[in-house]
Amino acid sequence: MQHFLSLFDISPDDLQLILRTAGVVKQKLAAGDRPNILKNQVIALLFEKPSLRTRVSFEAGMAQLGGESLFLGSDVGWGKREAPSDFTNVLGQFVDAVVCRAKQHSKVELLASFNAMPVINGLTDLCHPCQALADILTIEEVFGSYAGKHLVFVGDGNNVAQSLALICAMLKMRFTLACPDGYEMDSDWMAKVQAAYPDAEVETQHDPAAAVKTADAIYTDVWTSMGQEAEMVARRQAFKDFQLNKTLLQAAPASARVLHCLPAVRGEEITDEVIDGDQSDIVRQAGNRMHAQKGLLVWMLGRDWISKNVV
Structure with a gap:
């Protein structure tokens, strides 16, 4: 399963393809074209830390791609009410991917270790890919x-x-x-x-x-x-x-x-x-937070579209 916990998780070729995809999707948006590349797909935003750019850019970007997002704050009890394995495996039944903004990098690593759904690092103390x-x-x-x-x-x-x-x-x-x-x-x-x-x-x-x-x-x-x-x-x-x-x-x-x-x-x-x-x-x-992340989301969840639309 493909995760994006740091840039070490992808190759230079992957990185360049993500950037090219971001550029193509951004150009389409500027021309008034919002292709439903991720129609009916759902991502969760699991955030321990406050956010403006990360939250809004992922929510807006996912909407523009035809998908939906769910913001999960402290009320979901991550790391508090139940075993991490139970929390993560159940969440994976509902969403196609999760964006995690955590205080410690070890928490996104733990989240990804269950391979319940792709995990994207939305910021940790170690890195901000x-x-x-x-x-x-x-x-x-x-x-x-x-x-x-x-x-x-x-x-x-x-x-x-x-x-x-x-x-x-x-x-x-x-x-x-x-x-x-x-x-x-x-x-x-x-x-x-x-x-x-x-x-x-x-x-x-x-x-x-x-x-x-x-x-x-x-x-x-x-x-x-x-x-x-x-x-x-x-x-x-x-x-x-x-x-x-x-x-x-x-x-x-x-x-x-x-x-x-x-x-x-x-x-x-x-x-x-x-x-x-x-x-x-x-x-x-x-502003490019949204466009770059749209490229990442399409690369992770809509690879078929890239093969037909990105050189």
Whole structure:
């Protein structure tokens, strides 16, 4: 059974096909065509953490594909009222797939271990593969191609950064993390990336101005993620020189674009001037969450349509 817990679950060829499918479906939507590729199919959205973009993009995307979605919050008692095997196997009787947004990556792994239905990672503490799909789709649209592009992530080596490092390795892009000492990406994760893609151009720097010097896209995220609130003061001090502001943007090529996965803490990791500026693609990037995930859903649940409609 095909799951999508991280980008390690697919091959570079799979990834490129998902991105091409997303592009085709997006073009059809722009032309007013909403093919019922997933008619009568149902996905569940099993969320432990709050969400705007992930929830709405999956719900809207599934509706546009002719299917339906069910939002499952804390009231369903996941991990509380019954054995995980009972919960998951019963859920698999009702839905065609589940999108899980969990606090710990081990929870989506447990969900997938029963093979009751395909499981899609909607975000965990380890990685955020759906966000990475949208990010690359955005870069491809902006530049005409993602091939050979240099993506620089300024900030914490968090779940988003780790997914970006992997997707860049898969697509032979260059990835740089610019972060304070002690906030690098997980060493086990990076060892796995290097083992799978030994020619990957993935590096870490501690000087943000030097890091963005050859950037095609500069990406940032909040300094303090959900669950890290006790570290907020220390993190603000550690990251104070890593703000994406006009000065840092001027250290990059004039053609560089600005990305942020949102929500943003304006005035902290990014200034209003930059997030609302002419080089920002943040709104397009957020919109591409839906289009990229539609490509993923069609790849997972409507493969026959791809063979007839996607080159």
